[in-house]
Amino acid sequence: MTFEIIMIVSLCLLTLSILANIYRVVKGPSSADRIQALDAIGINLIAGIAVFSVLLHTHAFFDLILLIGILSFVGTVAFARFTERGMVIKQKDEG
């Protein structure tokens, strides 16, 4: 019983962290702030899924953790390339 209370409290803290990141996404002056806040939201989602799968006594969501990590990495790299070079995929290496 105490264990479940600890898990629920940690989920509430993760929710507060995601809300703080959402404030940065909405308010952030530059687009780099928004990209970094979205990446941090992805990491918080991973932690939330881990706590939920402990709480529900299942290991069915463990694949999802790695999948969200991969997709968050690819998305962040694509956004960073877009803000820095202006295009996501270049046609030919200029060098």
Added chain:
Amino acid sequence: MKPNDVILQSVTKVTVIIIFTFSVYLFLNGHHHPGGGFIGGLSTAAAIILLFLAFDIEKVRENFQIDFKKLAALGVLIAIGTGFTGMLAGDPFLTQYFNDKNLPIFGKTELATALIFDTGVALAVIGTAVSIILSISEGDSLWKR
């Protein structure tokens, strides 16, 4: 100044191997656990898109040599073809057969024709996702106007 992508390219060379392995794991896991053809194909497509991001299109194209539109068509043909093999034996369309075989390394394994159907689904998903990304990224001069 010539842009420098050393860190991104080195990280990609390690990460892509992990993502391909994970997608094969998801693909083979789909019969008894979460996973399957669709999500396996999507994570493979994510790895290929990461390759396109880190390197350029022509370098990946000359190392892959795959026409992704033909890959999507081949996947749909495989998925439909497994349905018609059930009809040849007199059973309804898309009947699934399974059998326990003793494989040399894995021991007793349940082999099912649903795996071939899943292969078709995965190939169709890979071909569709990567060809969508490629056709979006090729409109460069149209984007700048």
